[in-house]
Amino acid sequence: MARELFKGDLPVLILAILAEAPCHGYSIAREIERRSEGAFGAKEGALYPALRALEQKGFIEGSWEEKAGPTRKTYRLTQNGVAELEKSKRDWKKYASAFEQVLGGENVPIG
Secondary structure, eight states: OOEEOOTTHHHHHHHHHHHHOOEEHHHHHHHHHHHTTTSEEOOHHHHHHHHHHHHHTTSEEEEEEOOSSSOEEEEEEOHHHHHHHHHHHHHHHHHHHHHHHHHHTOOOOOO
């Protein structure tokens, strides 16, 4: 069962998808669903605003692609985006570790 992502989660997942290869919005959404085995859904109402915000921050770049069929915007990760993704991964690991400690009641140092 797919659930909506928390607001801050979607940009990180987009960066992770684009770290593999450039793609357009629809492909990003499908890849998030595929990799999460359907646990996460990226609806258009959240996906495209997140893509615009990432583009404004300089983490991704978009270019219009014309092929057989409709014109679509393809996004790619920038060097700033690579750095942001690495920072987000570190932050996520700290967060997940702290959360697990609270759930498990373990007294293990965070960080």
